Amino acid sequence: MFRKQVLTDKNIEDMKNNALDSRSSFLKRTIHNLKSNKPALIGGMVLLALIVIGFAAPLLAPHDPLEVETSNRLLSPSLQYPLGTDHMGRCILSRLMYATRTSLITALIILAGNLAIGIPLGLIAGYVGGKIDNLIMRVADIALTFPSSLILLAVIGIFGTNVIYMILVLTFLWWAPYARILRSLVIKLKEQDFVMAAEAAGRSKTYIAFKHIGLCSISPVIVLATLKISSIIMHVASYSFIGIGTQAPNADWGVMLSESREFIFTRPILIAWPAIVIVIVVLCLNIFGEGLKDALLPNTRMNANSSYKGD
C-alpha cells in the first residue's frame, strides 16, 4: 500500500529508449551488461545447467526415481548409485534430477499463470481507470495480503490433497505484483509525449498498448519474474515438505526432505542433498535476478522481498 514509487519519468524514457534504439540487439546488450557482472554470470550459468539437467532428467538419470529396491537400502555412493540410495533403495541422484524437473515445471506453470492474470488486469486497470481500476486494485490488495497457506489448507481440506490445488491457489494469489507494475507504467505512459503523439496520429488504443507499453514493460516484468520465481520455488518446496504440495512418492525437493527427516541422526547426508540443491537454485536465481535488474533497469529500485517468504 505504501510501496515506494519506483518508476520515474526518466526511468520510463530510459526503458523506452533502451528497448527502441536497438530492438534487435536487446538480448545482446543485456548479455553484454551481464558479462561484466561476474557473480550474475556464474549464477546464470549454474542455473542454465540445472534447467538442462532438470528437463533432460528422463535421459540423464541412471535409474527410475520411483523404483523401490529394499535390498539396496541406504547404500553409500558407488559407481552404480553415484550419490547412494535412500531408505527405500531408490537412487538419490535420479531422484534429485527428477525433483529438479518437478520443481522447475511447477514453478514455471505458476509463474506463467501469474503473468497471464496479472499483465492483462494491470493493463486494463491502468488504461480504463475509474471504478474498474479501483475494483482490480482492491482485489490485488486482498490477493497480496492473504496468506497462501491458509487458502491452500482450506482447499485441501475440502477437496483432498492434490498438487493441482497448490498450483491453482498460488496462480490465483500471486498475480498482483505484475498488475501493479503494469498499471503504474500505463498511468505514467499515458502522460508521455510519444504516447499522446501516437494517439493524436490516430493509432488505436490496443496498438499503443501492445507496442509502446509492451516495449517498456518487458524489462520490469522480466526482472520481477526472475526475482519472484525463487520465492515460488521456496514455497512449493515447503508446501511439499508439509504434505500439501507435491505428493510422495513423486520426487520433489520438499518430499525428499520430509522423507529423510527421521534419518537426521543416522544419515544426515540424505537431508543434505535436496537441501543443497534448493539453496543453489534459489541463490543463483537471486544473484542472477539482481544482475538482470542492474543490467535492465539501472536506475530503478525494485524489491522482490516485499513480503515474507516463510510459510
Added chain:
Amino acid sequence: MSKKRFVIKRILQIIPMLFIASILAFGLSHASRGEVANSVIRSRGMQPTPETIEAVREELGLDKPVHIQYFSWLKDAVRLDFGNSFLTDEPVMEEIAQRFPNTLLLAVVTTAFSIIFGIFFAILSVKYKGRPPDHIIRVVSTAGASIPDFVLAFLFLFIFAINLKFFPVISGSLPQNVILPALTLSIPLSAIYTRLIRNDLIDIMDSDYIKTARAKGLSENQAMIRHGLKNAVLPSVTLIGSNLGFLLAGSFTIESIFSWNGIGKFVFDSVKAKDLPVIQAFIIIVSATFILLNLIIDIIYIYLDPKIKLT
C-alpha cells in the same frame, strides 16, 4: 486523501477479506459434516445407523439450506465455538488457546532478533560502505535471503543440537529452547531488513538534514544513529508488522522440525490426521488476527510518517 478517509477506506477493505476467510472455513465445516454427525452419535454411545444419522443431522441443522447453515455457523464462529477435534474430542478452541502462547513467544523473540540484527548490520554496512565489511554483509544477506527456513532449521538442528549439543533435539517447548527456532526464523528476515534499511540509510546520509547534523559538530556515528536511523527504519515498519502476522500464524515447518508445540505444528499434525474442525478454526482465527494486525499497522504508520502519500 485525508487520513480519516484513508482509515475508513482501509477498515471497509477488511470486510471482503473476513468474508472470504469465513467462506473458506465454512466450506471446510460443510465438507466435514458427515464425520461430525458420526462423532456426535458415537459420543452418545449410539451406533451410527442411517436413522440416527438422519436424526442428528436434523438436530444439528445440517439438513437446512446452505445459506441458513452458513449463518448459524457464523453465529457459532463469532462466539469462537468450532466444535470438537476429531482426534481428541476436546473443544478445538481450548486446544488452540493452549498452544498459542508458544507461538506468540516464538514470534516475539524472532521479531526482536530480526530487528536487532537488521539494524546492526545495516549500520555496519553503511559505516563501511564500499569496503570489505559492507561487501561481506551484502553477500551474506543475499545468501541469507536465499536459504529456505526449513533448510536452515535442519542445518541448525544438526550443528547445534546433534553435534554440539547446545540445545536438546526435542525442544519440549521450554522457553529457554526458543533460541534455535527463533534464530532460524529470524535469519531470512534479518537479511531482508538489513538490505532495506541499508539502502534507505544510504539515501538518507546524503540528505540535507544529515549534512546539517554533521555541520553542527556531530560525529558520523552520532548523525547516523540519532538522526538517520529513525527515518531509515520507518519504511520497514509495515513489512516488519506484516511478517509478525505471518509469524503469529505459526510456522508449520519450523515448529514441526523443532517439535515446538505451537499452533503451526498443531495444524501440521491436524492436516496429516485430516482433523477438519481444527483446520477450520485455525483459518478463521489466523486470518482474523492477520487482517486486523495489518489494519492496525497501516493506521499507525500513516501517523508515524508525515510524508506518506495515501493512495
